[in-house]
Amino acid sequence: MEADWNLTEAIEYYRGQNVSQDQQALIELLREVQAENGGSIPACALEEITAQLDIRPAILTAILKRCPGLRTQTAPHSLELCAGPRCQKRECARLHAFIEKNYQVKNGGISAKGGFSYRLTGCMKNCANGPSMKWDGKLYSQATPELLRSLIEKGQSNTPR
Numbered sequence: 001m002e003a004d005w006n007l008t009e010a011i012e013y014y015r016g017q018n019v020s021q022d023q024q025a026l027i028e029l030l031r032e033v034q035a036e037n038g039g040s041i042p043a044c045a046l047e048e049i050t051a052q053l054d055i056r057p058a059i060l061t062a063i064l065k066r067c068p069g070l071r072t073q074t075a076p077h078s079l080e081l082c083a084g085p086r087c088q089k090r091e092c093a094r095l096h097a098f099i100e101k102n103y104q105v106k107n108g109g110i111s112a113k114g115g116f117s118y119r120l121t122g123c124m125k126n127c128a129n130g131p132s133m134k135w136d137g138k139l140y141s142q143a144t145p146e147l148l149r150s151l152i153e154k155g156q157s158n159t160p161r
Contacts, residue, residue, distance in 0.1 A: 005036045007045055011052045020053050027063060030070050040076040065108070065119065068137050077116040077155045079148075080134040084123030087130035091144075095131055096120065098145045103152070114152045 105111035126132040129141035
């Protein structure tokens with residue numbers, strides 16, 4: 001991390017890259033902010049980006065959902081559960097119910113209890129090894145509640161504060 005990095009200067013640089021019209025440039029800005037803030041994007045940085053670049057917060061929210069590598073301080077981890085037809089047959093529905101009950105989160109939401117964003121996805125192309133899930137972008141096969149619980153507990157102990 002550079003000692004002289006500054007969010008305002010980074011926003012100005014990306015403004016010159018036409019970040020308001022180029023989602024890829026906006027993603028690069030968000031990645032830079034995340035890297036400079038210990039692995040997660042502070043809410044105040046998101047507010048400043050939307051204000052300075054005149055971008056609607058809904059656009060940033062959509063980008064954060066689409067890019068699992070981007071993490072906010074409220075959801076420093078991401079969980080994606082395959083909802084393809086074959087994984088559904090392999091206990092996916094049971095795992096989904098476990099997540100909703102134990103971590104009090106619905107599809108597309110953020111678990112305050114577990115510190116992760118959660119969403120059901122389409123087929124992960126890992127049908128023979130389902131149910132499949134991704135934790136922070138890493139694919140896990142034959143997912144179980146025990147595996148999920150251990151990843152969440154490990155994630156909570158490694159989360160930047």
